[in-house]
Amino acid sequence: MKNHRTIQPIEVSASLHDRLMKSPVYAQKIKTRTLTISILTTLLILINLFYFMANQENITEDQILESQYANFGSDLSI
Amino acid sequence: MSEEIDIQALQLGDVHAFEMLVVTYEKKVLNMCWHLLHNREEAEDATQDVFIAIYQSKHLFKGESQLYTWVHRITMNKCLEYIRRSKRKKRFGINIPIDETFLNAENSTQLDPEQVLIEKERAKAFYTAVQQLSDKQRIAYSLHHFEDISYKEISESMNLSLSAIESLIFRAKQQLIKQLKDPILQNWI
Numbered sequence: 001m002k003n004h005r006t007i008q009p010i011e012v013s014a015s016l017h018d019r020l021m022k023s024p025v026y027a028q029k030i031k032t033r034t035l036t037i038s039i040l041t042t043l044l045i046l047i048n049l050f051y052f053m054a055n056q057e058n059i060t061e062d063q064i065l066e067s068q069y070a071n072f073g074s075d076l077s078i
Numbered sequence: 079m080s081e082e083i084d085i086q087a088l089q090l091g092d093v094h095a096f097e098m099l100v101v102t103y104e105k106k107v108l109n110m111c112w113h114l115l116h117n118r119e120e121a122e123d124a125t126q127d128v129f130i131a132i133y134q135s136k137h138l139f140k141g142e143s144q145l146y147t148w149v150h151r152i153t154m155n156k157c158l159e160y161i162r163r164s165k166r167k168k169r170f171g172i173n174i175p176i177d178e179t180f181l182n183a184e185n186s187t188q189l190d191p192e193q194v195l196i197e198k199e200r201a202k203a204f205y206t207a208v209q210q211l212s213d214k215q216r217i218a219y220s221l222h223h224f225e226d227i228s229y230k231e232i233s234e235s236m237n238l239s240l241s242a243i244e245s246l247i248f249r250a251k252q253q254l255i256k257q258l259k260d261p262i263l264q265n266w267i
Contacts, residue, residue, distance in 0.1 A: 007180060007224065009109045016108070016122050020100045023129040024093060030130065 085145060088136050096136075100129060103146070107153050113224035114157040114217060116176045116205055120164070128156045143234060150227075150235035154217055161213055176205045204266055207257045211250050218243055219250035 012020075064070065087095035107128050111121035131152050139148050164174045181201040182194075189197065208216060218236065221227045227235075233243045254267045 007113070009105070010112055010118065010121075010179075012104045012108055013122075016125065017100075017104065019126050020104055020129045021097055023100070023126070023133050024091075024096060026126075027130050027133045030134075 085136075085139055085141065089139070091136075096133060099132065103149050104129075106146075107149065110150070110153050110221070110225055111157055111160075112177075114154075114220050115160055115164075115174075116180055116209065117174050118177050118179075120160055120174060124153075124156050124160050127159075128153050131156060147231070147234045150231070151237070154221075154235055158213055158217065161216065176202060176209075180205055200260065200263055203258060203260070204263055207254050210257070211253055214238075215246050215250040215253065218246040219254075222247055 085095075088099060104125065108121060108125045111124040111128070112118060115121050115124060128149075132149065135152070139145070167174065181198045208220065211219060214236070218232055221232050221235075222229065229240055229243045229247070233240045236243065238246075251267055255264060258264055258267070
């Protein structure tokens with residue numbers, strides 16, 4: 001004869017029941033949090049991109065000033 | 079209250095309809111999670127996630143299946159997530175213990191301490207073997223064995239054919255028989 005182990009079902013505690021009832025509130029919080037994180041991530045990516053582009057320009061300018069062509073034309077007289 | 083009216087109101091965001099859904103399914107979902115995860119704390123967290131997921135995806139319920147099948151499916155998917163997460167945790171040395179309730183004998187008050195200990199070790203070996211089954215085998219076997227859910231209902235919830243479920247449960251039993259040599263434990267399978 002099979003001797004299946006039976007486990008008595010557990011009851012839902014009052015605190016868990018309250019948590020479950022608040023699921024719509026939690027769902028809304030999760031949605032807001034996800035949206036905030038998405039906006040912040042997009043903003044950070046854009047800031048980084050602009051910073052990188054601005055810096056790229058400065059580097060190019062600096063590089064030209066330090067190169068052998070920096071004084072090109074300065075000794076020419078008409 | 080009919081399921082259709084309930085879900086229609088729920089899909090319109092009616093809080094009362096959602097509360098009715100919680101009252102109807104909370105115990106069923108909690109026990110299903112408990113039987114699949116073997117840990118009360120994990121089961122409670124999974125139950126919470128199930129109801130949040132139900133609320134978030136309420137508009138996706140098309141009414142093609144029974145409401146309980148849809149709830150079962152969400153519960154199973156959440157439990158699968160938890161099982162995978164616990165496997166990852168195990169790799170980092172974090173072990174989620176099997177609940178004492180699963181390890182204690184039903185008639186432990188009538189047994190002497192030595193027998194209680196032996197019974198506990200047996201139960202631990204049994205549930206550890208169940209946890210070592212593949213994810214799908216574990217879910218199909220646990221739902222049938224602990225929850226007494228029919229093959230047909232499991233196949234609907236898992237979105238698999240009836241023969242696939244039969245095969246999963248058969249292979250799970252074979253795996254358990256191979257792992258558990260103790261004749262008493264083989265009787266539990």
